[in-house]
Amino acid sequence: MGEQPIYTTRAHVFQIDPSTKKNWVPASKQAVTVSYFYDSTRNSYRIISVDGSKVIINSTITPNMTFTKTSQKFGQWADSRANTVFGLGFASEQQLTKFAEKFQEVKDAAKLAKDKSQEKGDTLSNHSQQESGRETPSANQAQSFNGTDDEKISFSPEAAQLKSENERLKSVVEQSNTTAKKYETELQTLKESNARLVDSLQESSANVESWKKELTACQEGSDTLRKKIAELESECNEANQEKQKNAQLTVRVKELEAELQEKEQELENLRRQAEIIPQLMGECESITAKLKW
Known part of the structure; x- marks a missing residue:
C-alpha cells in the first residue's frame, strides 16, 4: 500500500x-x-x-x-x-x-x-x-469455544469489535488502493504531459535559435545596406558639388564670352581707326607742304 x-x-x-x-x-x-x-x-x-x-x-x-x-x-x-x-x-x-x-x-x-x-x-x-483471572471453563464451555468463528465471537464482545474494526480497515485499504491507482493514472498522465511539454520546449528552443540566426543575418544585411546608402549619399553629395561647380563655370564662361565680344568690338574699332591714320597723315603732309610755300 x-x-x-x-x-x-x-x-x-x-x-x-x-x-x-x-x-x-x-x-x-x-x-x-x-x-x-x-x-x-x-x-x-x-x-x-x-x-x-x-x-x-x-x-x-x-x-x-x-x-x-x-x-x-x-x-x-x-x-x-x-x-x-x-x-x-x-x-x-x-x-x-x-x-x-x-x-x-x-x-x-x-x-x-x-x-x-x-x-x-x-x-x-x-x-x-x-x-x-478467570477459572478453567467447564467441558460444555470448552466444547462451545471449539466451535466456529462466529460461535467464538458470540462469547467475546472484544473480538466482535476487533472484527468490525478489521472490516473497516479492509474497506479503508481497498479505498486507498483505488485512490492509489487513480493517483498512478494521474501521475502517468502528468508524466506524458510533461514529456510533451519538454518536447515542445526543446522544439521552441530550436526555433528560437533559428530565429536568432535569421535575426543576426538580417541585422548584418541591414548594416551592409546602411553602408551602401551612406556611400551613395556621399557620391550624390559629390555629384551635387560638381554640378554646382559646373554651373559656376558655365556662368564664368558666359561672362568671359561677353568680355571677349567687347574686346573684339574694341579691336574692330581700333582697326578702323588704324585704317584712317594713313589718310590723316597724308593730309597732314599736304597741309605742311602748303604751309611751306
Missing part, C-alpha cells in the same frame, strides 16, 4: 543553522514541491520534500508539534526527531494559510490516531487480565 499524498504545494525550504540556532540556511535553490503524506498502515502523517534526488524534508507529524507563522509568507515548525527547525517561504499569504490549516488538520488526525491506539491498547490489556 505505502504512503499516499493528501496535499501538495510549492515553497522555498530552509533549515535552522545548527551552529547558531538563529540563522536560516537554504535547503533548496528554488521553490520545490512540499507534500503531506498519509501512511494507512501505520496511521501516521509525514511532510516530505525532495529536491532532485535529495530528501530535504522528512518530518513525521506528532500531536505536540506546532506550525508558527512568522510573517505573511513564512512559517516554521520544530522537529525534535530530526533535531532541527524547518522553515517554508511561500509565494503568497494564501498558500501559507492553506499549509498552516492543513498542518493543524493533520496534527489533530495524528492525535486522534494516537488516542485510539492507546484506547485499543488499554482494552486489549484489560481483556488479557480478565482472561488470566
Whole structure:
C-alpha cells in the first residue's frame, strides 16, 4: 500500500543553522514541491520534500508539534526527531494559510490516531487480565469455544469489535488502493504531459535559435545596406558639388564670352581707326607742304 499524498504545494525550504540556532540556511535553490503524506498502515502523517534526488524534508507529524507563522509568507515548525527547525517561504499569504490549516488538520488526525491506539491498547490489556483471572471453563464451555468463528465471537464482545474494526480497515485499504491507482493514472498522465511539454520546449528552443540566426543575418544585411546608402549619399553629395561647380563655370564662361565680344568690338574699332591714320597723315603732309610755300 505505502504512503499516499493528501496535499501538495510549492515553497522555498530552509533549515535552522545548527551552529547558531538563529540563522536560516537554504535547503533548496528554488521553490520545490512540499507534500503531506498519509501512511494507512501505520496511521501516521509525514511532510516530505525532495529536491532532485535529495530528501530535504522528512518530518513525521506528532500531536505536540506546532506550525508558527512568522510573517505573511513564512512559517516554521520544530522537529525534535530530526533535531532541527524547518522553515517554508511561500509565494503568497494564501498558500501559507492553506499549509498552516492543513498542518493543524493533520496534527489533530495524528492525535486522534494516537488516542485510539492507546484506547485499543488499554482494552486489549484489560481483556488479557480478565482472561488470566478467570477459572478453567467447564467441558460444555470448552466444547462451545471449539466451535466456529462466529460461535467464538458470540462469547467475546472484544473480538466482535476487533472484527468490525478489521472490516473497516479492509474497506479503508481497498479505498486507498483505488485512490492509489487513480493517483498512478494521474501521475502517468502528468508524466506524458510533461514529456510533451519538454518536447515542445526543446522544439521552441530550436526555433528560437533559428530565429536568432535569421535575426543576426538580417541585422548584418541591414548594416551592409546602411553602408551602401551612406556611400551613395556621399557620391550624390559629390555629384551635387560638381554640378554646382559646373554651373559656376558655365556662368564664368558666359561672362568671359561677353568680355571677349567687347574686346573684339574694341579691336574692330581700333582697326578702323588704324585704317584712317594713313589718310590723316597724308593730309597732314599736304597741309605742311602748303604751309611751306
